Amino acid sequence: MRLRPRRLITPIALVAVWEGAAQAGVLSPDKLPPPSKVAEAAWRLTLDGSLGLHLLESVERAALGLLIGGLLGLFLGAVAGLFRNGDDLVDPPVQAARMLPHLGLVPLLIIWVGIGESLKVSLVALGAFFPIYLNTYAGIRDIDERLVEAARTCGLTQLERIRHVVLPGAMPSLFLGLRLAFAAGWLSLVVGEQVNGQSGLGFMMMEARDFSQTEIVVLGLIVYASLGLLSDLALRTAERRALSWRRGLKAS
Amino acid sequence: MASRPEGVVTATGVRRVFGGTTVLDGVDLRIEKGEVVALLGESGSGKSTLLRILAGLDEEATGEFTTFGSKAVVFQEHRLLPWKRVAENVALGVRGGDAPDRTATALEEVGLAERGRAWPSELSGGQSQRVAFARALVREPDLLLLDEPFGALDALTRLKMQALFGRLRARHGFAALLVTHDVEEALLLSDRLLVLDRGRIAEEIEVDLGHPRAVDVPGFNELRRRLLALLHVPADPEE
Numbered sequence: 212m213r214l215r216p217r218r219l220i221t222p223i224a225l226v227a228v229w230e231g232a233a234q235a236g237v238l239s240p241d242k243l244p245p246p247s248k249v250a251e252a253a254w255r256l257t258l259d260g261s262l263g264l265h266l267l268e269s270v271e272r273a274a275l276g277l278l279i280g281g282l283l284g285l286f287l288g289a290v291a292g293l294f295r296n297g298d299d300l301v302d303p304p305v306q307a308a309r310m311l312p313h314l315g316l317v318p319l320l321i322i323w324v325g326i327g328e329s330l331k332v333s334l335v336a337l338g339a340f341f342p343i344y345l346n347t348y349a350g351i352r353d354i355d356e357r358l359v360e361a362a363r364t365c366g367l368t369q370l371e372r373i374r375h376v377v378l379p380g381a382m383p384s385l386f387l388g389l390r391l392a393f394a395a396g397w398l399s400l401v402v403g404e405q406v407n408g409q410s411g412l413g414f415m416m417m418e419a420r421d422f423s424q425t426e427i428v429v430l431g432l433i434v435y436a437s438l439g440l441l442s443d444l445a446l447r448t449a450e451r452r453a454l455s456w457r458r459g460l461k462a463s
Numbered sequence: 464m465a466s467r468p469e470g471v472v473t474a475t476g477v478r479r480v481f482g483g484t485t486v487l488d489g490v491d492l493r494i495e496k497g498e499v500v501a502l503l504g505e506s507g508s509g510k511s512t513l514l515r516i517l518a519g520l521d522e523e524a525t526g527e528f529t530t531f532g533s534k535a536v537v538f539q540e541h542r543l544l545p546w547k548r549v550a551e552n553v554a555l556g557v558r559g560g561d562a563p564d565r566t567a568t569a570l571e572e573v574g575l576a577e578r579g580r581a582w583p584s585e586l587s588g589g590q591s592q593r594v595a596f597a598r599a600l601v602r603e604p605d606l607l608l609l610d611e612p613f614g615a616l617d618a619l620t621r622l623k624m625q626a627l628f629g630r631l632r633a634r635h636g637f638a639a640l641l642v643t644h645d646v647e648e649a650l651l652l653s654d655r656l657l658v659l660d661r662g663r664i665a666e667e668i669e670v671d672l673g674h675p676r677a678v679d680v681p682g683f684n685e686l687r688r689r690l691l692a693l694l695h696v697p698a699d700p701e702e
Contacts, residue, residue: 361542364518364535365556365598375555379546456546456582 244426249433252426261415266434268410269400272328273438276335277396284340284392285385288347292381293373305344313337314402321406331403331411338399339392346388350381383457386450393442401435470495471606471638472517474528479512479521486512488662489526496605499632499639501649504659505694510642511610513659517640518608532605535598539611541591543583543598550579553598569601570594572631589620593627600631607639613648625651629675646690650683651676658693666693 226246232238233245240248256262287305290297316337317330324330354377362376404413412431419427472494479487486509494500504510516524518536543552554566570576573593583591592612599607612628613621625648632639632652643649649656650670658666668689672680691697 357538357540357542358544360520361536361538362544362555363520365602367556371556375547376544379544382546454546456548456584 241423241425244429248426249429252424252430253433256415256427256430262430262434265410265412265415269404269412270438272331272403272411273335273396273400276332276399277339277392279332280336280339280396281343281389281392283336284343284388285347288344289351291344292348292351293377302348305341309341309345313341314399317402317406326407330406331400331408334399334403335396338395342391342395343385343388346384346391347381350384350388351377353384354380383454386446386454390443390446393446394439397435397439397442471498471531472528472640474517475526477513477516477524477526477528479509479516479524485662487516487524490659490662490664492528492657492664494606494638494640497636497638498655499641499653500655500657501641501643501653502657502659503643503646503649503690503694506644508659509662510644510659514608514610514640514642517606530606533602534606534608535600535602535604536608536610537592537595537599537612539614541583541588541595543591543594545583547583548579549575549581549583549586549594552583552594553579553601555598557601565601566597569597572600572634573597573627589616589624592616592620592624596627596631600635603635604637607637609639609641609643611643612641613645614643621648628652633674646687646694647678649690650686651678656690658690660693 229238229243230245230247233240233243233248238245253262287301291301291305292298313334317334320330320333324333358380359372359376362372367375401413404411405417408414408417412434416428416431419425419431470493472492474490474492477487477490477492478485490509490513492500492513502510502513512521512524514536515521516528517530518534543549544555547555550563550566550570553569554562557565567576567579570579573596575590575593575597578586578590578594583594586594592615595612613624616624629652641649641653650672653670656666656668656670657664658668660666668686670686672682672686676683
């Protein structure tokens with residue numbers, strides 16, 4: 212993935228127009244502050260350490276939620292994908308639950324786990340679970356049966372077939388699931404952090420809204436976006452490394 | 464059976480029914496040590512089904528069938544794992560500390576000693592199929608099961624691969640069951656031909672043409688015509 216400078220033209224131009232419009236008074240500073248003010252707020256909050264603190268808090272929640280939801284999705288997806296009994300027992304309820312908009316569960320979750328940390332982590336875990344489950348399941352199911360057969364004729368036991376054929380074969384799908392899970396995870400975090408809280412980016416934004424500090428609200432949005440972007444970038448790099456065998460396929 | 468213990472394949476009354484359709488209706492088959500047997504038949508005659516049964520890939524077949532010694536399979540498609548390098552594909556399931564050496568030897572034998580580090584996606588169709596042969600050879604099989612192994616290759620590559628098969632066979636002396644729909648290929652490579660028709664072995668022909676052989680050896684065309692007739696194909700365009 213090469214960074215082509217031409218692709219930077221429009222984003223920079225848009226920021227410049229935004230700044231210009233704000234300076235010229237076209238945009239009301241209460242509604243949308245200029246990027247320079249947002250940068251200023253970022254600098255200020257970085258220096259006093261509060262941005263770092265909120266950021267760390269949010270990243271911790273996201274990581275914990277992704278870990279719980281991801282592992283659960285991976286495990287159940289593997290059980291449903293690998294074993295017929297697992298498929299019959301696990302898949303129907305998961306497919307049904309998938310139709311529930313998980314962000315709509317907030318009121319119910321508040322009753323179940325309260326408005327504290329567990330709510331945020333549960334929401335992220337729920338958001339991450341479904342993409343991981345579905346893509347693990349699909350990845351295992353879509354494996355070319357002929358390759359499994361060839362592995363059998365090579366004398367591989369069932370466990371070895373899972374290790375050498377099924378898991379690597381499901382990898383591309385798994386990575387897709389991971390990327391979707393990260394996206395859903397961040398989204399869930401944003402929603403979760405707006406429900407009460409004493410820390411985190413969401414708390415920072417809600418507090419700023421109460422004091423009409425629009426630039427901090429915008430800053431929060433930008434930090435959320437950067438987190439999403441960075442995690443996606445990291446995943447794509449990991450994917451390129453893990454799936455280097457696909458390079459030849461892509462070129463042809 | 465006790466009187467001729469050296470056979471690598473013994474099968475009696477093999478039956479296989481798919482849904483309501485009987486594909487194999489009591490097939491008897493015996494392959495001696497080091498013998499190459501070609502299995503011909505129209506498409507849908509059950510050739511591949513029989514091979515899959517002998518390869519242990521079909522659990523629903525009935526009848527008696529046993530293979531002795533080690534066996535390896537080469538399919539029409541190379542079936543290499545795309546996420547493993549060529550050498551790892553060849554070494555798949557090979558146990559023992561000498562696996563790397565054996566892998567290198569097998570790759571050398573199919574003329575791909577330099578490509579061990581390549582990904583399967585970087586190989587041509589012919590090269591991939593040669594790797595598939597190396598993957599079979601590295602197991603030092605007493606019996607090679609070949610399911611139209613040259614069927615997906617272009618005509619020139621096919622000729623080269625058939626020659627390679629002849630050389631490998633001369634060196635290793637494995638027995639083989641070669642499923643093919645190519646009459647000339649069957650005549651070039653096999654010691655004995657079996658024609659499968661409506662689920663049974665309809666004809667058995669010894670090929671006494673010597674080795675190595677070419678399509679212009681005396682007797683080749685006569686056998687070819689006989690086989691085509693058995694397969695319900697007119698040997699001459701006018702017929």
